[in-house]
Amino acid sequence: xxxLTVEQVLLRVKSLERKGDLxxxxxxxxxxxxxxxxxxxxxxxxxxxxAPRPAPxxxxxxxxxxxxxxxxxxxxxxxxVVDHGTLLARQFNQSPVLFNILGSAATRLGNGAxxxxxxxxxxxxxxxxxxxxxxxxxLQLQQRDWLGAIDSMQTSLRLRPDQIVVLGNLxxxxxxxxxxxxxxxxxxxxxxxxxxxxxxxxxxxxxxxxRNDLDGALQAASRAAxxxxxxxxxxxxxxxxxRMLGQTxxxxxxxxxxxxxxxxxxxxxxxxxxxxxxxxxxxxxRQVHSAHDAPFATDADRCILATxxxxxxxxxxxxxxxxxxxxxxxRLRRAGLTYRLDLDVRRFDRLRKAAPALLRHALEPEDTPxxxxxxxxxxxxxxGTTLVEQILSxxxxxxxxxxxxxxxxxxxxxxxxQRPVSGAELRKLxxxxxxxxxxxxxxxxxxxxxxxxxxxxxxxxRAALPEAxxxxxxxxxxxxCWSNFKQLFSSDELGYATDLGxxxxxxxxxxxxxxxxxxxxxxxxxxVDYERLTVAxxxxxxxxxxxxxLPWEDACLxxxxxxxxxxTASLQQVRKAVYSGSSDEWRKYEAFLGGAFDGLDAExx
Numbered sequence: 001x002x003x004l005t006v007e008q009v010l011l012r013v014k015s016l017e018r019k020g021d022l023x024x025x026x027x028x029x030x031x032x033x034x035x036x037x038x039x040x041x042x043x044x045x046x047x048x049x050x051a052p053r054p055a056p057x058x059x060x061x062x063x064x065x066x067x068x069x070x071x072x073x074x075x076x077x078x079x080x081v082v083d084h085g086t087l088l089a090r091q092f093n094q095s096p097v098l099f100n101i102l103g104s105a106a107t108r109l110g111n112g113a114x115x116x117x118x119x120x121x122x123x124x125x126x127x128x129x130x131x132x133x134x135x136x137x138x139l140q141l142q143q144r145d146w147l148g149a150i151d152s153m154q155t156s157l158r159l160r161p162d163q164i165v166v167l168g169n170l171x172x173x174x175x176x177x178x179x180x181x182x183x184x185x186x187x188x189x190x191x192x193x194x195x196x197x198x199x200x201x202x203x204x205x206x207x208x209x210x211r212n213d214l215d216g217a218l219q220a221a222s223r224a225a226x227x228x229x230x231x232x233x234x235x236x237x238x239x240x241x242x243r244m245l246g247q248t249x250x251x252x253x254x255x256x257x258x259x260x261x262x263x264x265x266x267x268x269x270x271x272x273x274x275x276x277x278x279x280x281x282x283x284x285x286r287q288v289h290s291a292h293d294a295p296f297a298t299d300a301d302r303c304i305l306a307t308x309x310x311x312x313x314x315x316x317x318x319x320x321x322x323x324x325x326x327x328x329x330x331r332l333r334r335a336g337l338t339y340r341l342d343l344d345v346r347r348f349d350r351l352r353k354a355a356p357a358l359l360r361h362a363l364e365p366e367d368t369p370x371x372x373x374x375x376x377x378x379x380x381x382x383x384g385t386t387l388v389e390q391i392l393s394x395x396x397x398x399x400x401x402x403x404x405x406x407x408x409x410x411x412x413x414x415x416x417x418q419r420p421v422s423g424a425e426l427r428k429l430x431x432x433x434x435x436x437x438x439x440x441x442x443x444x445x446x447x448x449x450x451x452x453x454x455x456x457x458x459x460x461x462r463a464a465l466p467e468a469x470x471x472x473x474x475x476x477x478x479x480x481c482w483s484n485f486k487q488l489f490s491s492d493e494l495g496y497a498t499d500l501g502x503x504x505x506x507x508x509x510x511x512x513x514x515x516x517x518x519x520x521x522x523x524x525x526x527x528v529d530y531e532r533l534t535v536a537x538x539x540x541x542x543x544x545x546x547x548x549x550l551p552w553e554d555a556c557l558x559x560x561x562x563x564x565x566x567x568t569a570s571l572q573q574v575r576k577a578v579y580s581g582s583s584d585e586w587r588k589y590e591a592f593l594g595g596a597f598d599g600l601d602a603e604x605x
Contacts, residue, residue: 006032006039013045025049061092069101081105082114096122100132107139115139130159134166141169146177164193171203178405180210181439198228205237209244212402212440217241232262239271251275264291266304273308278315285312303332307488323592329488330498339495341505347416348456348509352516354417355459359520361421362463363430370467372434372441374401375448375548378455379473380510381494382483384530388473389450390559391541395550399444403451406436407460415460426464433465446550453493455510458517462524469548470521472514475530475583477600481507482586500596507600531583 004012009032016025029046036042060066065088072081085102092098103118116139122132133156140149153170157163171186187204191197205221208214218241224234239254252275258268269288278285291297292305306329313322375392377385393400411429413419437447446469454461461468481504484497496506518525526547533540541556555561586597 004032006036006041010041010045013049017049022049060095061088061098066097066101069098069105073101073105076108078105078108082109082111094125096126096129096132099125100129100135103132103139104135107135107142112139112143128159130156130163133159134163137166137169141173146173149173150177150179164190168197168200168203171200171207175203175207175210178210178409180207183207184211196227198224198231198234201227202231202234202237205241209237209241212400214241214245230261232258232265232268235261236265236268236271239268239275243271243275248275259287263287264294264297264301266291266297266301266308270304270308273311278312280316282312285309288312299332299335303329304488306332310486319588320592323589326486330485333488334495334498337492337495337498339492339498339502341496341502344496344506344509348513350416351456352513354415354421355517355520357417357421358414358426358459358463361423361426363423363426363466365466369445370434371445372438373446373467373469374433374437374465375446375469375471376407376454376461377448377450377452377471377473378458379452379475380455380480380484380507381452381489381497382487383452383475383480384473384528384533385450385452387530387533387559388471388528388544389448391544391556392446392448392471392548394555394559394561395446395545395553396555397444397550398446398448399440399442401437401440401447401449404437404440404449405451406433407449407451407454407457410436411457411460411464415457421463429460430464446548455514455517458521458525462521469526470524471526471528471544471548473528473530477507477511478586478597479583481597481600482589500593504596504600534582 009028013025013028016022016028026046026049029042029049033039033042033046065084069081069085069088072078072084082102082105085098085105088098089095089102099118099122103115103122106112106115106118116136119132119136119139122129123136126132133152137149137152137156140146140152150170150173153166153173156166157170167186167190171183171190174180174183174186184204184207187200187207190200191204194200201220201224205217205224208217208220218238221234221238221241225231225238228234235254235258239251239258242248242251242254252272255268255271255275258265259272262268269284269291272284273288288305288308292302292309297305306325310322310325310329313319313325375398377388377392379385389400389402392398410432414421414425414429419425437449440447455472458470461470481500484494484503485500487497489497496502526544528540528544538557542552545552545556586593590597
């Protein structure tokens, strides 16, 4: 051979190795070493070529192997698919189709870890593989990973925008995750292609309710009912919309329509009972009892129906039976939860310990006024936060945002000390929160956020949003505890409300935390006394508006005329003029409480 330098030999060996011609590379090295027997670099190259090598991975397994897996999958032999696919994946680790089939079978077997790993591998190999993105989204929906599913579906739709089913799933996931504005946009995109899709119209209506667009919700739900008149769920939504507006007659008609189609629909029965005062010999009581006692009724249905029976028997003055069904409802609700008061004791302790770091890094108010300033209305649930929000949102400068999840979602880990605090992190939270509430402002300079449990995060609010107003509603302890126990909450976060001992224990945690926050934040917390507000409404309303820097408006004295959507347990009360005496309603049941409220007589926050 022609005489080559050592460098030239090594370069040619590398080229032959890349081509897979290892025999020629070894021959070239042997000839070079005959000329340069002492060269260390040539010896090392020869040793490297002599070392055992794994068989090169092939891009895709033979079609026959994939067909076997597909056939087994359609025969629902998912374990065989996983076993066969796992073996193939060791040899053909560059096949996105193989990993997609493997992930689909693992999903059917409930092996979420393997399924997720397989879909992600398929996407890593081929980021444009739409089926893998969609299958990953289905898995994420099953695992209640709403944000992950949203991201997967959005990616899939960017790759293939015409996927109607994926768009519908995306809209539903956005609504479930609390991203109602984005959900509305997705439903409208879907309806642009399929204007008579009653499921999309129903979803749109529910999302619009969450965005306080009652007119839009009523229009969408009414159209859905026209297209699918046999859907009990759509009539139920229509009933709830009318009930939110205090429109009793159309609400009752819609609930009746739902029950004509599904006579044991628990939520519709509860809606009927709540929408009217039950009279002796009312046939509705027998209907609720029949559904409650039916052998096919689920515990979830019995929980709802027991709540309806408790309300019905209270209307009739039979408080013993009312209390019996109230306790049954709470027992059934609690069975589906994992609530423990001691875990809240630890959480509250972490919140207190994390507060000093938040306040050390607190942002300063900006020189220019915010486009939208939040007003946080906080308290224990059932303390009068809805009434206060109704009063404030009756003002021309205030938009009612309702119970917003944004602070919890964006900042809970900071408030709990689970993420290091810094000015940058607080600014990120600030920007994110203000962007969320901007859509709720409707051109007004203030937006209320009346998520009651935000009382836990007052140092976080002060640190990230120093311009925000904080209004704390204070109500008599026993009234608060009884009202929580009596109310059937849908949120798992209120698990303490299902037990008299736990609700009293949680109230005391809340009371102590508010005392601690007052010591830290002082006048930053504006106090409203619920009982005083109900007996001296004008004086207390004037005081509140002045403290918030809002001019007086007479409309704030008539919160019952405020037509904004109310979705909380207080919606019946806020449709009435402000009245006093509700804080003593617990006394009717005092004989049944077993002294649970002893010691709360003088307690207030």
